[in-house]
Amino acid sequence: MKKGRSFWDILAWIVLAGIILWLILKVLGIINTSILLEYAPYFGAVYLAGWYMQKLENVCKEVEGLKKFKDATIQKINNIESNCKFNHNEKA
Numbered sequence: 001m002k003k004g005r006s007f008w009d010i011l012a013w014i015v016l017a018g019i020i021l022w023l024i025l026k027v028l029g030i031i032n033t034s035i036l037l038e039y040a041p042y043f044g045a046v047y048l049a050g051w052y053m054q055k056l057e058n059v060c061k062e063v064e065g066l067k068k069f070k071d072a073t074i075q076k077i078n079n080i081e082s083n084c085k086f087n088h089n090e091k092a
Helices: 006-025 040-083
Strands: none
Touching: 006 040
16 A cells, blocks of 8 residues: 555645635635636536545445455455364363
């Protein structure tokens, strides 16, 4: 599993910071833009939503892999216990 930030993670944080900065400047009345630029932060928000969905999908795939690994490990443990000559369930 890789640690650290990817290019897309950094880009998403930059977009989020840009949206927050735009909102602050818009509320303060510093920004007076045309209608085309009015919608730019919304496109950024859509990008962020897609980024979060991609992250969630990756986490779901990793959890599915862990569940398969867990099931395979339990199956191996059960096979070892059933092939063992000594019955560990009985009290000595």
